[in-house]
Amino acid sequence: MPDTAAGTITRDELIRALRRQRIVLVDVLAPESFMALHIPGAINLPVADISRLAPQLLPDRDADIVAYCGGPT
C-alpha cells in the first residue's frame, strides 16, 4: 500500500463505515491471533494465505476493502 492519504482510513472513519456496513474489513493476522481478538465484523485472511484464499473470500474485486494488522505500521 503506498503511504498516501487516500489509501488509509482512520479509526473514526472505520467505525462510520462499519455502521453503514459498506466495507469488507479484513484481518490479515494469523488465525490464532484472529481467534483471540479481532474487530467485530472482520473476516480473517492471513497474509500467508492471501493469494490462495482471497478469490474465495473476496469474490468482488471492486469491493471497498479495509485491511488491518496488529498495530501502527
Add this chain to the structure above:
Amino acid sequence: MRLLHSLGYTHVRHYAGGLKEWSEHAADAVRVSAPVTGHGVVPRPRTARSASARFVDALADRSVAELFKLWLAIVLGCGLAYWLLELELPLSLASGGAGVGTGGRGLLSAVYFSAVTATSVGYGDIVPTGIARVLAIAEGVAGLILFGCVVSKFVSRRQEQLIDNIHHIAFEERLGRVRTNLLLVRAELQATARLCEGREIAPPEAVARVESAAMVFVGELHAVHDLLHRPQQAPEEAVLEGILAGVTSVFREFLELLACVQARRAERTAALAASTTVMARLAREICGDCVPREYAPALRTWMDQIQRMAGDVEQI
C-alpha cells in the same frame, strides 16, 4: 496490502492503527455491533391439534396491544348491539323498569352496560332481558378470557426474557470455553513439538502429551461439530469464524506434531489411534456444503479446510 492490490482489488484501504489502536478504545468498539446474519431458529413442529388448542394458540400469538384492541372492539361492538336490540325490542336493556332509551343517551348507557359486563363487574343498575341476556353472557365469558390472556402475557413475557437471558449466558460461556481450550491445546502442542524436534527418538512423555492434547481437541471438535450441525442458537458469524480459524490452526499443529512423532520411530498408541479416528470422522463432516445451514463464504472456506485436514490425518 500491496499484495491485495496485485491480486486485482481496486479499492483497498489500510487501517493503520491496527488492532492495537482499536482495542485501546474498547468502550467505543463495543458500540459497533457485528452484523449478525440469520439466526438458526428452528420452527416448532406443528402437529395436528384440536380446534380449542388452535384457538388458544392463536390468542397466545397475539401481542398485548392486539388483545387489548380486540377487547375494546368487543365492548364497543356489543354496546352497539345492545342499543340496536333496544331499538328493535324495547326493554331489552332496562334501568329501573324503564328502557334506556333509543337516543344518544341510550347508546352511551348500552356501551356502559357492555363495559360493566365485559369486565365482569355487573353493577346491576342496568339489566338485560330476553335475547340481550344471551349476548351479555357471551360477552362476559369472552371478556374474561381475553382479560386473562392479557394478564398472563404480561407475566410470561418477563419469564421468557429471563429464560432467554439464561440460555444466552450459558451459550456464550460454552463458546468461551471452546475458544480457551483451543488456545490451550495449541500451546500444549507447540510445547510438545519442541520436545520432539530436537531428539533422535521421540521421548515417551512427548507421546503421552500428544495423546492427552488429542483427547481434549476431540472434545472441542465435538462441540464445534454440534454447533454446526445442531444449532440451537447461532453464534455471531465473527465468533464462529474465530473458532473455526482456531480449529484449523490446532489441526495443522497436530498434524505436524504427529508426523514428527511418527518420524522419530515412536509407536502410535491405541489411545492416539482412537482419537485420530474420531477426529477424522468429525472433521469429514465439517465443510461448507455438508452443514445444514448456509454460511458466509469466509466461514465456508474455513470449514472446507477442516474437511481437507480430515484426509491428512488419516494418511499419517
